[in-house]
Amino acid sequence: MSAGDAAFDAAFYDDLDGTLAELWAQLARGAADRRSGFHTVQVATAARDGGARVRTVVLRGVDRAGGTIRFHTDARSEKCADIVAEPRIEVCAYDGRAKIQVRLRGRATVEAGDAAASAWAATRPPSRVCYRTPFAPGSRLDSPGAADPGPGARDPVDAEAGRANFRAVLVRVESIDWLYLAARGHRRARFACDGRGWSGVWLAP
Numbered sequence: 001m002s003a004g005d006a007a008f009d010a011a012f013y014d015d016l017d018g019t020l021a022e023l024w025a026q027l028a029r030g031a032a033d034r035r036s037g038f039h040t041v042q043v044a045t046a047a048r049d050g051g052a053r054v055r056t057v058v059l060r061g062v063d064r065a066g067g068t069i070r071f072h073t074d075a076r077s078e079k080c081a082d083i084v085a086e087p088r089i090e091v092c093a094y095d096g097r098a099k100i101q102v103r104l105r106g107r108a109t110v111e112a113g114d115a116a117a118s119a120w121a122a123t124r125p126p127s128r129v130c131y132r133t134p135f136a137p138g139s140r141l142d143s144p145g146a147a148d149p150g151p152g153a154r155d156p157v158d159a160e161a162g163r164a165n166f167r168a169v170l171v172r173v174e175s176i177d178w179l180y181l182a183a184r185g186h187r188r189a190r191f192a193c194d195g196r197g198w199s200g201v202w203l204a205p
């Protein structure tokens, strides 16, 4: 069944609780399935110069019960410094097949301890390569390929190399803006978490 089918709509179309359940299920699929439209998300931060920054990251974990999502990054990246200075961030994703946009607002923390350790342990070897480079993300290079990983980086003597640069970013989601583009009428809803549970209202699309 495809996203455009009426029967697909029926489960959540005019149903706030159903929409909330669908939303978290779609996010969980995004973290688990690289073919999902929610596998990558855009993370917006307030930069320290007062401007905005946005970039793509891979959604790595979704915990509906805890109301959190997780992505991984390099401790030396600009986004880490942005988050430490201003933890309120927004995450946006659009699944073109499902015709669903989600925008998550929340507070992010850059985790170096237990949360990062378990995430690192679950990270496959190819994903570890980028954390081994001596070049911080965004640092200036003298030649375009200066930061290319050599053969040693892909097959390191020490499998833990790069661990010190690895961070898990946990986002405690506080509110969610959902937009579903449907031919028979778009549906938009906002959900907020008061610490005990979620409540939702419909919004004009």
Ligand SMILES: Cc1cc2nc3c(=O)[nH]c(=O)nc-3n(C[C@H](O)[C@H](O)[C@H](O)COP(=O)(O)O)c2cc1C
Residues within 6 Å of the ligand: 040, 053, 054, 055, 056, 057, 058, 059, 071, 072, 073, 074, 077, 078, 079, 080, 137, 138
């Ligand atoms: C498809 C895709 C997936 C990406 N995934 C990640 C990721 O999971 N973590 C990450 O730190 N950067 C990821 N990046 C790179 C970021 O978009 C960004 O260029 C980099 O992290 C530097 O961002 P910053 O300077 O704002 O910190 C990804 C880029 C693309 C295009």
